[in-house]
Amino acid sequence: MKIAIGCDHGGIVLKEAVIKAVAELGFDYEDLGTYDTASVDYPDYAEKVADAVASGKADKGVLLCGTGIGISIAANKIDGIRCAHVTDAFSAQMAAEHNNANILAMGGRITSPEDAYEFTKIFLTTPFAGGRHATRVDKIMKLEKRNG
Ligand code: RB5
Numbered sequence: 001m002k003i004a005i006g007c008d009h010g011g012i013v014l015k016e017a018v019i020k021a022v023a024e025l026g027f028d029y030e031d032l033g034t035y036d037t038a039s040v041d042y043p044d045y046a047e048k049v050a051d052a053v054a055s056g057k058a059d060k061g062v063l064l065c066g067t068g069i070g071i072s073i074a075a076n077k078i079d080g081i082r083c084a085h086v087t088d089a090f091s092a093q094m095a096a097e098h099n100n101a102n103i104l105a106m107g108g109r110i111t112s113p114e115d116a117y118e119f120t121k122i123f124l125t126t127p128f129a130g131g132r133h134a135t136r137v138d139k140i141m142k143l144e145k146r147n148g
Pocket of ligand 1: 010011065066070
């Protein structure tokens, strides 16, 4: 399993904890930046990670910004992406189990590195339940085609 990781300057504080969680699970990862605290625009990193996941170069992704909100909104503009903005352990589990999310988004200004480590592990190890949830996820993905 390969995980694409991206962040802006507001989320970089969580990157080390996310990488630790991914590495401990034995997964490969690619760090697509940013690499320091200089101010950058979060849509650029959302696009890099979302493209990696949507193209199949990565199986899943983790995106980090100040709140997790902007970077998740941007990622969800890319066809094939289901990016879940998560602030608690139960949501991390449900994002995988019910929504089959393929990107986890968290915020460095609202979530601690310890929690980000835990949420990453939960998200990456919880299987999709399928069944009635698959029907609903299929309906989500059909919404992408609504405007042709
Ligand atoms: C950057 O200051 C901040 O707006 C960004 O990290 C994020 O919180 C946006 O949603």
